Amino acid sequence: MVSSNQTILVTGGAGFIGTHTVLQLLKEGSRVSIIDNLDNSVEEAVHRVRDLAGPDLSKNLEFNLGDLRNKEDLEKLFSRTKFDGVIHFAGLKAVGESVVCPLRYFENNLIGSINLYQTMAKYNCKKLVFSSSSTVYGQPEKIPCVEDFDLMAMNPYGRTKLFLEEIARDMQKADPEWKIILLRYFNPVGAHESGKLGEDPKGIPNNLMPYIQQVAVGRLPELNIYGHDYPTPDGTAIRDYIHVMDLADGHIAALRKLFTTKNIGCVAYNLGTGCGTSVLEMVAAFEKASGKKIPIKLCPRRPGDATAVYASTGEAEKELGWKAKYGIEEMCRDQWNWAKQNPMGYQS
Numbered sequence: 001m002v003s004s005n006q007t008i009l010v011t012g013g014a015g016f017i018g019t020h021t022v023l024q025l026l027k028e029g030s031r032v033s034i035i036d037n038l039d040n041s042v043e044e045a046v047h048r049v050r051d052l053a054g055p056d057l058s059k060n061l062e063f064n065l066g067d068l069r070n071k072e073d074l075e076k077l078f079s080r081t082k083f084d085g086v087i088h089f090a091g092l093k094a095v096g097e098s099v100v101c102p103l104r105y106f107e108n109n110l111i112g113s114i115n116l117y118q119t120m121a122k123y124n125c126k127k128l129v130f131s132s133s134s135t136v137y138g139q140p141e142k143i144p145c146v147e148d149f150d151l152m153a154m155n156p157y158g159r160t161k162l163f164l165e166e167i168a169r170d171m172q173k174a175d176p177e178w179k180i181i182l183l184r185y186f187n188p189v190g191a192h193e194s195g196k197l198g199e200d201p202k203g204i205p206n207n208l209m210p211y212i213q214q215v216a217v218g219r220l221p222e223l224n225i226y227g228h229d230y231p232t233p234d235g236t237a238i239r240d241y242i243h244v245m246d247l248a249d250g251h252i253a254a255l256r257k258l259f260t261t262k263n264i265g266c267v268a269y270n271l272g273t274g275c276g277t278s279v280l281e282m283v284a285a286f287e288k289a290s291g292k293k294i295p296i297k298l299c300p301r302r303p304g305d306a307t308a309v310y311a312s313t314g315e316a317e318k319e320l321g322w323k324a325k326y327g328i329e330e331m332c333r334d335q336w337n338w339a340k341q342n343p344m345g346y347q348s
Contacts, residue, residue, distance in 0.1 A: 007084050008031070009077070010032055011034075013032070014042065014045050014046050022061065024252050028252060045197065045346055049197065068113065069112045074116060084259075089131045092109060098156035098160075109161075110160055129180075134270070136158060137184075146312045147315050168182060179261075185247060188241075191337065196338075198342065216292045222297045234281070246325055250320070270313055271324075277328055289336045
């Protein structure tokens with residue numbers, strides 16, 4: 001149990017994974033402060049978290065509009081609230097965009113995080129769960145990906161996550177009071193079972209599931225599949241998709257570990273299902289869940305995309321007592337439920 005008298009700062013808490021995690025934290029009895037600059041999210045998502053949490057729990061939630069690149073925003077927050085720990089989601093996350101605009105990614109993800117860590121250290125808040133990514137493995141020599149593999153990102157987004165992992169390791173070595181868990185997510189999909197929370201990217205989606213969803217509700221004419229000549233059974237890339245609620249529970253498990261275990265140091269865990277699913281398999285599963293035909297267009301591979309990546313999940317099971325519960329049927333069912341109720345995302 002993450003104890004009820006804890007106050008947790010969640011950066012990027014209005015985003016897709018952030019909102020689902022904040023809801024679970026509130027249900028655990030934590031007090032939660034969100035800081036988010038709403039670059040790729042909307043405040044409506046936070047209102048929905050309050051509704052789902054109910055009046056008693058939602059009074060433990062505070063939303064702050066702020067940007068980690070602006071030290072004053074962080075200073076204001078930390079000077080008035082004592083935080084027991086931080087879950088750090090905030091960051092730009094589109095692989096393709098990072099290839100085109102690398103400096104935007106380095107500036108946002110690196111500077112924002114360094115400011116956060118400096119402020120945490122100043123106010124003696126040294127428990128951190130960091131949102132890393134399976135992109136730190138690049139195209140691994142073999143799969144599944146195990147945490148002790150050599151790390152090698154293939155694109156600027158992945159490099160920001162890799163650099164931030166390295167910074168965390170160096171920081172913890174220099175000051176052993178830090179306790180840091182790096183969570184390497186595979187591919188988060190799905191939505192809250194209520195259909196009230198889900199992924200709502202601004203602009204054309206960069207990830208498969210929101211793209212499929214927007215085709216299903218008629219916002220986009222067809223699904224572009226990038227790469228159909230990969231050395232995989234159906235020619236499309238293979239990924240490890242994980243339900244966002246499983247991911248949220250993984251953060252609760254990581255926080256619990258930070259609060260109950262001495263001398264963690266800085267340690268990484270994969271959060272995935274351990275199963276690879278191809279793009280075409282995912283399309284078929286979504287068609288089955290939604291009863292909709294998804295028109296597809298086969299396109300060339302994108303630069304920076306790996307052929308097949310999925311997780312070894314043994315470490316998280318053993319050390320965090322966490323294991324993914326949901327398969328792709330549930331992921332597609334919940335994603336479609338969200339899409340049906342919110343065809344335009346959080347905009348009414």
